[in-house]
Amino acid sequence: MARVLLFGPLRDLAGWRERDVEAASLAALRGALAAEDAALGEALGGPGVQTAVDQALVRGDAPLSPRSEVAFLPPMSGG
Protein backbone atom coordinates (compact mmCIF):
# COMPACT_ATOMS: atom_id res chain seq x y z
CA MET A 1 0.00 0.00 0.00
CA ALA A 2 1.30 3.40 -0.92
CA ARG A 3 -0.10 6.85 -1.47
CA VAL A 4 0.41 7.74 -5.14
CA LEU A 5 0.57 11.35 -6.36
CA LEU A 6 0.43 12.45 -9.99
CA PHE A 7 1.47 15.91 -11.18
CA GLY A 8 0.99 18.11 -14.23
CA PRO A 9 -0.02 16.37 -17.46
CA LEU A 10 0.04 12.94 -15.76
CA ARG A 11 -2.84 14.01 -13.58
CA ASP A 12 -4.88 15.14 -16.59
CA LEU A 13 -4.08 11.88 -18.42
CA ALA A 14 -5.09 9.64 -15.51
CA GLY A 15 -8.05 11.70 -14.40
CA TRP A 16 -6.98 11.56 -10.76
CA ARG A 17 -4.39 13.24 -8.59
CA GLU A 18 -4.01 11.10 -5.51
CA ARG A 19 -4.81 7.46 -4.69
CA ASP A 20 -3.85 4.61 -2.44
CA VAL A 21 -2.48 1.58 -4.31
CA GLU A 22 -1.55 -1.84 -2.93
CA ALA A 23 2.12 -2.57 -3.81
CA ALA A 24 5.27 -3.66 -1.97
CA SER A 25 7.70 -2.13 -4.45
CA LEU A 26 7.87 0.59 -7.07
CA ALA A 27 8.01 -2.00 -9.83
CA ALA A 28 4.87 -3.69 -8.49
CA LEU A 29 3.18 -0.31 -8.22
CA ARG A 30 3.97 0.58 -11.84
CA GLY A 31 2.65 -2.83 -12.88
CA ALA A 32 -0.59 -2.34 -10.98
CA LEU A 33 -1.14 1.14 -12.46
CA ALA A 34 -0.34 -0.06 -16.02
CA ALA A 35 -2.68 -3.05 -15.69
CA GLU A 36 -5.51 -0.70 -14.91
CA ASP A 37 -4.65 2.13 -17.32
CA ALA A 38 -2.25 1.23 -20.14
CA ALA A 39 -1.86 4.86 -21.30
CA LEU A 40 -0.88 5.95 -17.80
CA GLY A 41 1.50 3.00 -17.47
CA GLU A 42 3.25 4.08 -20.65
CA ALA A 43 3.34 7.74 -19.65
CA LEU A 44 4.95 6.89 -16.29
CA GLY A 45 7.90 5.41 -18.18
CA GLY A 46 8.02 8.35 -20.60
CA PRO A 47 11.04 10.63 -21.17
CA GLY A 48 11.87 12.90 -18.28
CA VAL A 49 9.36 11.45 -15.83
CA GLN A 50 11.01 11.20 -12.41
CA THR A 51 9.87 9.25 -9.40
CA ALA A 52 10.09 10.34 -5.78
CA VAL A 53 9.55 8.09 -2.78
CA ASP A 54 8.88 10.03 0.40
CA GLN A 55 9.98 13.20 -1.37
CA ALA A 56 13.40 11.85 -2.45
CA LEU A 57 14.09 11.10 -6.10
CA VAL A 58 14.81 7.42 -6.82
CA ARG A 59 15.98 5.57 -9.91
CA GLY A 60 15.02 1.99 -10.66
CA ASP A 61 13.08 -0.13 -8.20
CA ALA A 62 12.60 0.52 -4.48
CA PRO A 63 10.70 -1.22 -1.70
CA LEU A 64 7.56 0.51 -0.45
CA SER A 65 6.20 0.53 3.06
CA PRO A 66 2.48 0.88 3.77
CA ARG A 67 3.02 4.55 4.46
CA SER A 68 5.21 5.37 1.45
CA GLU A 69 4.34 8.41 -0.62
CA VAL A 70 5.16 7.88 -4.29
CA ALA A 71 5.13 10.87 -6.64
CA PHE A 72 5.43 10.71 -10.42
CA LEU A 73 6.91 13.95 -11.69
CA PRO A 74 6.69 14.78 -15.40
CA PRO A 75 9.29 17.19 -16.82
CA MET A 76 9.23 20.29 -14.66
CA SER A 77 8.16 23.46 -16.34
CA GLY A 78 9.75 25.91 -13.97
CA GLY A 79 7.78 28.72 -12.40
Add this chain to the structure above:
Amino acid sequence: MARVLLFGPLRDLAGWRERDVEAASLAALRGALAAEDAALGEALGGPGVQTAVDQALVRGDAPLSPRSEVAFLPPMSGG
Protein backbone atom coordinates in the same frame (compact mmCIF):
# COMPACT_ATOMS: atom_id res chain seq x y z
CA MET B 1 26.63 89.64 -12.18
CA ALA B 2 26.05 85.95 -11.86
CA ARG B 3 24.98 83.53 -9.20
CA VAL B 4 27.90 81.20 -8.47
CA LEU B 5 27.45 77.71 -6.99
CA LEU B 6 30.22 75.51 -5.61
CA PHE B 7 29.85 71.78 -5.00
CA GLY B 8 31.60 69.06 -3.05
CA PRO B 9 35.21 69.71 -2.04
CA LEU B 10 35.19 73.13 -3.76
CA ARG B 11 32.61 74.32 -1.27
CA ASP B 12 34.73 73.17 1.67
CA LEU B 13 37.82 74.82 0.18
CA ALA B 14 36.12 78.17 -0.42
CA GLY B 15 34.06 78.16 2.75
CA TRP B 16 30.89 79.18 0.88
CA ARG B 17 28.37 77.49 -1.33
CA GLU B 18 26.55 80.23 -3.18
CA ARG B 19 27.35 83.88 -3.99
CA ASP B 20 26.62 86.65 -6.44
CA VAL B 21 29.67 87.85 -8.36
CA GLU B 22 29.94 90.75 -10.79
CA ALA B 23 31.24 89.43 -14.14
CA ALA B 24 30.25 89.64 -17.81
CA SER B 25 31.93 86.39 -18.86
CA LEU B 26 33.11 83.12 -17.38
CA ALA B 27 36.74 84.17 -17.85
CA ALA B 28 36.09 87.41 -15.96
CA LEU B 29 34.31 85.46 -13.24
CA ARG B 30 37.21 83.07 -12.80
CA GLY B 31 39.55 86.06 -12.63
CA ALA B 32 37.44 87.75 -9.97
CA LEU B 33 37.26 84.59 -7.85
CA ALA B 34 41.01 83.92 -8.17
CA ALA B 35 41.87 87.52 -7.27
CA GLU B 36 40.01 87.11 -4.04
CA ASP B 37 41.00 83.51 -3.19
CA ALA B 38 44.04 82.15 -5.02
CA ALA B 39 43.55 78.58 -3.76
CA LEU B 40 39.98 78.55 -5.04
CA GLY B 41 41.11 80.06 -8.37
CA GLU B 42 43.59 77.25 -8.81
CA ALA B 43 41.10 74.56 -7.76
CA LEU B 44 38.51 75.78 -10.29
CA GLY B 45 41.02 75.01 -13.06
CA GLY B 46 41.95 71.66 -11.52
CA PRO B 47 41.63 68.27 -13.25
CA GLY B 48 38.10 67.11 -13.82
CA VAL B 49 36.39 70.29 -12.67
CA GLN B 50 33.50 71.04 -15.04
CA THR B 51 31.56 74.25 -15.42
CA ALA B 52 27.85 74.60 -16.04
CA VAL B 53 26.11 77.80 -17.08
CA ASP B 54 22.36 77.69 -16.50
CA GLN B 55 22.64 73.93 -15.91
CA ALA B 56 24.37 73.16 -19.23
CA LEU B 57 28.03 72.12 -19.30
CA VAL B 58 30.29 74.57 -21.13
CA ARG B 59 33.93 74.47 -22.17
CA GLY B 60 36.11 77.54 -22.48
CA ASP B 61 34.69 81.02 -22.08
CA ALA B 62 31.05 82.07 -22.27
CA PRO B 63 29.21 85.36 -21.85
CA LEU B 64 27.19 85.75 -18.66
CA SER B 65 23.95 87.65 -18.25
CA PRO B 66 22.98 89.26 -14.95
CA ARG B 67 20.79 86.24 -14.22
CA SER B 68 23.23 83.50 -15.18
CA GLU B 69 23.75 80.61 -12.79
CA VAL B 70 27.32 79.33 -12.89
CA ALA B 71 28.14 76.02 -11.20
CA PHE B 72 31.62 74.61 -10.66
CA LEU B 73 31.44 70.83 -10.49
CA PRO B 74 34.40 68.87 -9.14
CA PRO B 75 34.79 65.23 -10.26
CA MET B 76 31.48 63.50 -9.56
CA SER B 77 31.56 60.74 -7.03
CA GLY B 78 28.44 58.90 -8.10
CA GLY B 79 25.73 58.02 -5.64
Add this chain to the structure above:
Amino acid sequence: MIRLVETAFDPGALLSEFTRGRSETGAVATFTGIARAEAGATTVLELEAYPGFTEAEIGKIAEQARERFGLHDLAILHRVGKIGPGEPIVFVATAAGHRRAAFEACDFLMDYLKSRAPFWKKEHGPGGARWVEPTAQDHADRERWT
Protein backbone atom coordinates in the same frame (compact mmCIF):
# COMPACT_ATOMS: atom_id res chain seq x y z
CA MET C 1 12.78 32.41 3.45
CA ILE C 2 11.39 30.08 0.81
CA ARG C 3 7.64 30.00 0.57
CA LEU C 4 4.81 28.94 -1.74
CA VAL C 5 1.56 30.90 -1.51
CA GLU C 6 -1.88 30.31 -2.98
CA THR C 7 -3.11 33.90 -2.87
CA ALA C 8 -2.02 37.19 -4.41
CA PHE C 9 0.94 38.91 -2.76
CA ASP C 10 2.51 42.36 -2.84
CA PRO C 11 6.21 42.25 -3.78
CA GLY C 12 6.67 45.67 -2.17
CA ALA C 13 5.62 44.39 1.24
CA LEU C 14 8.19 41.62 0.89
CA LEU C 15 10.93 44.09 -0.06
CA SER C 16 10.08 46.37 2.90
CA GLU C 17 10.47 43.43 5.24
CA PHE C 18 13.63 42.21 3.53
CA THR C 19 15.50 45.54 3.67
CA ARG C 20 14.56 46.42 7.25
CA GLY C 21 17.32 46.53 9.86
CA ARG C 22 20.31 45.84 7.63
CA SER C 23 23.42 47.81 8.49
CA GLU C 24 26.13 45.76 6.76
CA THR C 25 24.25 44.80 3.60
CA GLY C 26 25.09 47.33 0.93
CA ALA C 27 23.06 45.79 -1.84
CA VAL C 28 19.61 44.28 -2.28
CA ALA C 29 18.49 43.07 -5.70
CA THR C 30 15.00 41.79 -6.41
CA PHE C 31 13.11 40.27 -9.26
CA THR C 32 9.35 40.09 -9.60
CA GLY C 33 7.82 37.95 -12.33
CA ILE C 34 4.33 39.01 -13.37
CA ALA C 35 1.76 37.01 -15.35
CA ARG C 36 1.44 38.63 -18.77
CA ALA C 37 -1.95 38.96 -20.42
CA GLU C 38 -0.25 38.40 -23.82
CA ALA C 39 -2.93 40.68 -25.29
CA GLY C 40 -5.68 38.28 -24.24
CA ALA C 41 -3.96 35.09 -25.41
CA THR C 42 -3.51 33.89 -21.83
CA THR C 43 -6.31 34.48 -19.38
CA VAL C 44 -5.16 32.44 -16.42
CA LEU C 45 -1.95 30.68 -15.50
CA GLU C 46 -2.16 27.62 -13.28
CA LEU C 47 0.89 26.51 -11.34
CA GLU C 48 1.15 23.23 -9.54
CA ALA C 49 3.85 22.40 -7.00
CA TYR C 50 4.63 19.33 -4.92
CA PRO C 51 4.38 20.83 -1.43
CA GLY C 52 7.45 20.05 0.66
CA PHE C 53 9.43 18.64 -2.26
CA THR C 54 9.25 21.88 -4.27
CA GLU C 55 10.46 24.06 -1.37
CA ALA C 56 13.24 21.55 -0.58
CA GLU C 57 14.50 21.52 -4.18
CA ILE C 58 14.44 25.32 -4.34
CA GLY C 59 16.24 25.33 -0.98
CA LYS C 60 19.13 23.33 -2.44
CA ILE C 61 19.67 25.93 -5.15
CA ALA C 62 19.27 28.72 -2.63
CA GLU C 63 22.13 27.19 -0.62
CA GLN C 64 24.27 27.04 -3.76
CA ALA C 65 23.54 30.72 -4.42
CA ARG C 66 24.37 31.68 -0.83
CA GLU C 67 27.79 30.08 -1.06
CA ARG C 68 28.64 30.95 -4.65
CA PHE C 69 27.80 34.66 -4.31
CA GLY C 70 28.50 35.13 -0.60
CA LEU C 71 24.94 36.25 0.10
CA HIS C 72 23.97 37.71 3.46
CA ASP C 73 20.38 36.63 2.94
CA LEU C 74 17.78 35.68 0.35
CA ALA C 75 14.03 35.34 0.02
CA ILE C 76 11.97 33.44 -2.54
CA LEU C 77 8.22 33.52 -2.68
CA HIS C 78 6.30 31.70 -5.43
CA ARG C 79 2.62 31.68 -6.24
CA VAL C 80 0.86 28.37 -6.92
CA GLY C 81 -2.69 27.75 -8.10
CA LYS C 82 -4.54 30.02 -10.50
CA ILE C 83 -2.93 33.36 -11.32
CA GLY C 84 -4.61 36.12 -13.29
CA PRO C 85 -2.91 38.53 -15.73
CA GLY C 86 -0.99 41.29 -13.99
CA GLU C 87 -0.56 39.27 -10.79
CA PRO C 88 2.93 38.61 -9.44
CA ILE C 89 4.05 34.98 -9.81
CA VAL C 90 7.46 35.00 -8.19
CA PHE C 91 9.55 37.30 -6.01
CA VAL C 92 13.26 36.80 -5.39
CA ALA C 93 15.39 39.05 -3.18
CA THR C 94 19.11 38.77 -2.53
CA ALA C 95 21.25 40.69 -0.05
CA ALA C 96 25.01 41.05 -0.34
CA GLY C 97 27.83 43.39 0.58
CA HIS C 98 28.14 44.70 -2.95
CA ARG C 99 25.84 45.03 -5.93
CA ARG C 100 27.50 42.65 -8.38
CA ALA C 101 26.94 39.64 -6.09
CA ALA C 102 23.35 40.65 -5.33
CA PHE C 103 22.49 41.06 -9.03
CA GLU C 104 24.19 37.86 -10.14
CA ALA C 105 22.63 35.75 -7.40
CA CYS C 106 19.16 37.07 -8.22
CA ASP C 107 19.70 36.39 -11.93
CA PHE C 108 21.04 32.88 -11.16
CA LEU C 109 18.08 32.03 -8.92
CA MET C 110 15.57 33.21 -11.52
CA ASP C 111 17.25 31.18 -14.28
CA TYR C 112 16.95 28.11 -12.09
CA LEU C 113 13.37 28.82 -11.04
CA LYS C 114 12.25 29.40 -14.63
CA SER C 115 13.85 26.30 -16.09
CA ARG C 116 14.18 23.59 -13.47
CA ALA C 117 12.18 24.22 -10.33
CA PRO C 118 9.50 21.59 -9.58
CA PHE C 119 6.46 23.36 -10.94
CA TRP C 120 4.01 22.32 -13.63
CA LYS C 121 2.44 25.15 -15.51
CA LYS C 122 -0.78 25.29 -17.48
CA GLU C 123 -1.87 28.24 -19.58
CA HIS C 124 -5.60 28.77 -19.92
CA GLY C 125 -6.50 30.90 -22.94
CA PRO C 126 -9.47 31.51 -25.19
CA GLY C 127 -8.50 28.41 -27.23
CA GLY C 128 -8.31 26.06 -24.25
CA ALA C 129 -5.57 24.98 -21.85
CA ARG C 130 -2.07 23.66 -22.48
CA TRP C 131 0.83 22.48 -20.32
CA VAL C 132 3.98 24.55 -20.77
CA GLU C 133 7.59 23.44 -20.77
CA PRO C 134 10.65 25.69 -20.36
CA THR C 135 11.68 27.49 -23.55
CA ALA C 136 15.01 26.98 -25.31
CA GLN C 137 15.88 30.47 -24.00
CA ASP C 138 15.20 29.33 -20.43
CA HIS C 139 17.58 26.40 -20.85
CA ALA C 140 20.22 28.61 -22.47
CA ASP C 141 19.91 31.13 -19.63
CA ARG C 142 20.51 28.41 -17.06
CA GLU C 143 23.53 27.07 -18.97
CA ARG C 144 25.31 30.40 -18.45
CA TRP C 145 26.03 29.39 -14.85
CA THR C 146 27.65 25.99 -15.45
Add this chain to the structure above:
Amino acid sequence: MIRLVETAFDPGALLSEFTRGRSETGAVATFTGIARAEAGATTVLELEAYPGFTEAEIGKIAEQARERFGLHDLAILHRVGKIGPGEPIVFVATAAGHRRAAFEACDFLMDYLKSRAPFWKKEHGPGGARWVEPTAQDHADRERWT
Protein backbone atom coordinates in the same frame (compact mmCIF):
# COMPACT_ATOMS: atom_id res chain seq x y z
CA MET D 1 10.09 58.70 -12.37
CA ILE D 2 13.41 60.24 -11.40
CA ARG D 3 13.49 61.85 -8.00
CA LEU D 4 15.87 63.09 -5.32
CA VAL D 5 14.65 62.99 -1.73
CA GLU D 6 16.07 64.40 1.48
CA THR D 7 14.36 62.04 3.89
CA ALA D 8 14.37 58.29 4.49
CA PHE D 9 12.27 56.21 2.10
CA ASP D 10 10.92 52.66 2.00
CA PRO D 11 12.00 50.79 -1.16
CA GLY D 12 9.10 48.38 -0.66
CA ALA D 13 6.53 51.15 -0.97
CA LEU D 14 8.16 52.19 -4.25
CA LEU D 15 8.09 48.62 -5.56
CA SER D 16 4.40 48.22 -4.63
CA GLU D 17 3.58 51.33 -6.61
CA PHE D 18 5.81 50.32 -9.52
CA THR D 19 4.33 46.83 -9.98
CA ARG D 20 0.68 47.85 -9.65
CA GLY D 21 -1.57 47.56 -12.69
CA ARG D 22 0.89 45.97 -15.12
CA SER D 23 -0.60 43.33 -17.38
CA GLU D 24 1.99 43.19 -20.19
CA THR D 25 5.14 43.61 -18.11
CA GLY D 26 6.49 40.18 -17.32
CA ALA D 27 9.55 41.29 -15.43
CA VAL D 28 10.43 43.88 -12.80
CA ALA D 29 13.98 44.08 -11.45
CA THR D 30 15.01 46.38 -8.64
CA PHE D 31 18.13 47.39 -6.85
CA THR D 32 18.33 49.03 -3.44
CA GLY D 33 21.64 50.44 -2.25
CA ILE D 34 21.94 50.70 1.52
CA ALA D 35 24.47 52.73 3.55
CA ARG D 36 26.83 50.27 5.22
CA ALA D 37 28.00 50.84 8.76
CA GLU D 38 31.38 49.32 7.81
CA ALA D 39 31.59 48.07 11.40
CA GLY D 40 31.55 51.62 12.75
CA ALA D 41 34.08 53.08 10.27
CA THR D 42 31.39 55.18 8.60
CA THR D 43 28.81 56.83 10.78
CA VAL D 44 27.09 59.12 8.31
CA LEU D 45 27.17 59.50 4.55
CA GLU D 46 26.48 62.92 3.09
CA LEU D 47 25.38 63.23 -0.51
CA GLU D 48 25.19 66.49 -2.38
CA ALA D 49 23.39 66.94 -5.69
CA TYR D 50 22.89 69.90 -8.01
CA PRO D 51 19.09 70.05 -8.04
CA GLY D 52 17.70 70.13 -11.55
CA PHE D 53 21.05 69.35 -13.20
CA THR D 54 21.44 66.03 -11.37
CA GLU D 55 17.94 64.79 -12.30
CA ALA D 56 18.45 65.93 -15.91
CA GLU D 57 21.77 64.07 -16.23
CA ILE D 58 20.25 60.92 -14.73
CA GLY D 59 17.32 61.38 -17.11
CA LYS D 60 19.64 61.21 -20.12
CA ILE D 61 20.98 57.84 -19.01
CA ALA D 62 17.48 56.65 -18.19
CA GLU D 63 16.48 57.41 -21.80
CA GLN D 64 19.48 55.44 -23.05
CA ALA D 65 18.43 52.50 -20.88
CA ARG D 66 14.83 52.67 -22.09
CA GLU D 67 15.90 52.42 -25.70
CA ARG D 68 18.78 50.00 -25.34
CA PHE D 69 16.83 47.46 -23.28
CA GLY D 70 13.32 48.15 -24.59
CA LEU D 71 12.03 49.02 -21.12
CA HIS D 72 8.34 49.50 -20.49
CA ASP D 73 9.09 51.76 -17.52
CA LEU D 74 11.70 52.70 -14.94
CA ALA D 75 11.97 54.48 -11.61
CA ILE D 76 14.99 55.98 -9.90
CA LEU D 77 14.90 57.50 -6.46
CA HIS D 78 18.06 58.81 -4.79
CA ARG D 79 18.63 60.13 -1.30
CA VAL D 80 20.59 63.35 -0.80
CA GLY D 81 21.75 64.97 2.42
CA LYS D 82 22.82 63.00 5.49
CA ILE D 83 22.20 59.27 5.46
CA GLY D 84 22.69 57.00 8.46
CA PRO D 85 23.94 53.37 8.39
CA GLY D 86 21.26 50.92 7.29
CA GLU D 87 19.27 53.58 5.43
CA PRO D 88 18.52 53.10 1.73
CA ILE D 89 20.48 55.46 -0.54
CA VAL D 90 19.17 54.55 -3.95
CA PHE D 91 16.32 52.57 -5.49
CA VAL D 92 16.16 51.61 -9.16
CA ALA D 93 13.30 49.65 -10.74
CA THR D 94 13.03 48.50 -14.34
CA ALA D 95 10.06 46.92 -16.10
CA ALA D 96 10.35 44.89 -19.30
CA GLY D 97 8.64 42.10 -21.17
CA HIS D 98 11.27 39.56 -20.16
CA ARG D 99 13.68 39.19 -17.29
CA ARG D 100 17.02 39.51 -19.11
CA ALA D 101 16.22 43.06 -20.24
CA ALA D 102 14.93 44.08 -16.81
CA PHE D 103 18.05 42.75 -15.04
CA GLU D 104 20.51 44.22 -17.49
CA ALA D 105 18.89 47.64 -17.51
CA CYS D 106 18.88 47.76 -13.70
CA ASP D 107 22.54 46.71 -13.60
CA PHE D 108 23.44 49.29 -16.29
CA LEU D 109 21.64 52.11 -14.46
CA MET D 110 23.35 51.28 -11.17
CA ASP D 111 26.78 51.17 -12.80
CA TYR D 112 26.14 54.65 -14.18
CA LEU D 113 24.70 56.00 -10.93
CA LYS D 114 27.63 54.69 -8.88
CA SER D 115 30.37 56.01 -11.14
CA ARG D 116 29.20 59.05 -13.07
CA ALA D 117 26.01 60.57 -11.73
CA PRO D 118 26.35 64.18 -10.49
CA PHE D 119 26.65 63.55 -6.77
CA TRP D 120 29.41 64.47 -4.34
CA LYS D 121 29.80 62.14 -1.45
CA LYS D 122 31.35 62.69 1.94
CA GLU D 123 31.92 59.97 4.51
CA HIS D 124 31.79 61.02 8.14
CA GLY D 125 33.55 58.55 10.43
CA PRO D 126 35.16 58.51 13.85
CA GLY D 127 38.38 59.89 12.32
CA GLY D 128 36.72 62.83 10.55
CA ALA D 129 35.17 63.42 7.15
CA ARG D 130 36.48 62.75 3.66
CA TRP D 131 35.22 63.26 0.12
CA VAL D 132 34.87 60.03 -1.84
CA GLU D 133 35.51 59.36 -5.52
CA PRO D 134 34.32 56.32 -7.51
CA THR D 135 36.46 53.22 -7.04
CA ALA D 136 38.42 51.54 -9.82
CA GLN D 137 35.79 48.78 -9.61
CA ASP D 138 33.02 51.34 -10.22
CA HIS D 139 34.79 52.55 -13.36
CA ALA D 140 35.43 48.98 -14.55
CA ASP D 141 31.76 48.09 -13.98
CA ARG D 142 30.64 51.01 -16.13
CA GLU D 143 33.10 50.11 -18.90
CA ARG D 144 31.28 46.80 -19.39
CA TRP D 145 28.51 48.62 -21.23
CA THR D 146 30.59 50.50 -23.81
